[in-house]
Amino acid sequence: MSEPQGPWDLVLSSGFLAFARHCGFLAGVEQHRLPVDGVCGTSSGALVGALWAAGYPAEAIAERLSADRPLAIMRPPLAPWRGLFSLGGLITRLRDWLPSDFAGLERPFGVGVMGPDRCSTLLTEGPLPEAIAASCAVPGLFAPVRIGGTWYRDGGVVDRIGLQVWRSYRGERNFVVHQVERSAGKDTPVPVDVAVVRTPRSGASLWTLGDFQLQCDEARALTQPVLAAITP
Numbered sequence: 711m712s713e714p715q716g717p718w719d720l721v722l723s724s725g726f727l728a729f730a731r732h733c734g735f736l737a738g739v740e741q742h743r744l745p746v747d748g749v750c751g752t753s754s755g756a757l758v759g760a761l762w763a764a765g766y767p768a769e770a771i772a773e774r775l776s777a778d779r780p781l782a783i784m785r786p787p788l789a790p791w792r793g794l795f796s797l798g799g800l801i802t803r804l805r806d807w808l809p810s811d812f813a814g815l816e817r818p819f820g821v822g823v824m825g826p827d828r829c830s831t832l833l834t835e836g837p838l839p840e841a842i843a844a845s846c847a848v849p850g851l852f853a854p855v856r857i858g859g860t861w862y863r864d865g866g867v868v869d870r871i872g873l874q875v876w877r878s879y880r881g882e883r884n885f886v887v888h889q890v891e892r893s894a895g896k897d898t899p900v901p902v903d904v905a906v907v908r909t910p911r912s913g914a915s916l917w918t919l920g921d922f923q924l925q926c927d928e929a930r931a932l933t934q935p936v937l938a939a940i941t942p
Contacts, residue, residue, distance in 0.1 A: 719746070721873050721876055723887065725892075729772070750875075751820075753866045758775070760804075779918055867895050870889075874898060886936075
């Protein structure tokens with residue numbers, strides 16, 4: 711299909727521990743030198759997207775996120791009835807890796823979360839590590855994260871992709887969506903005029919992320935033809 715040249719906004723879907731899939735997609739974006747102006751992510755897409763928006767290349771993100779199995783940063787919750795694990799360990803790690811606030815990022819960035827009204831909400835300012843952790847807080851598994859007096863959870867429960875809220879915030883522009891195959895949560899329709907890279911679910915668990923490099927390579931290969939079709 712024929713699309714106008716950039717800049718483009720990237721929208722990274724949720725996907726349980728789908729870090730490798732997102733890293734592979736971003737490696738493809740880097741390979742094609744796609745001009746990117748903004749990034750939005752939900753759940754695992756928020757974590758990987760924030761690091762990329764902060765200036766980390768895809769390879770460096772993959773190296774950081776594949777270094778430990780997920781259970782290594784899980785913490786017991788202060789209120790166990792809210793979830794089996796606390797994401798406090800993740801927040802601590804993200805504070806070492808990222809600016810404390812959205813304003814410190816190199817590109818406009820949005821995080822898809824679920825508010826207390828169970829509606830899709832976009833966070834674009836305020837404490838960044840907490841916003842990312844909130845977007846990863848799968849109900850029942852992880853305790854919600856409190857930001858500014860409001861409890862937030864995994865945005866993928868109500869909108870795995872986040873394109874609608876990001877598009878409302880950013881206005882009409884060119885978008886590329888990376889949609890990891892659904893393992894849970896709610897997929898929302900992607901308009902036919904939006905480019906979509908679809909990759910399989912990660913198959914990861916709290917005990918292992920699986921063959922991280924293989925997942926990256928597969929996602930990168932699936933990204934290449936989509937970007938080739940929309941770039942000169």
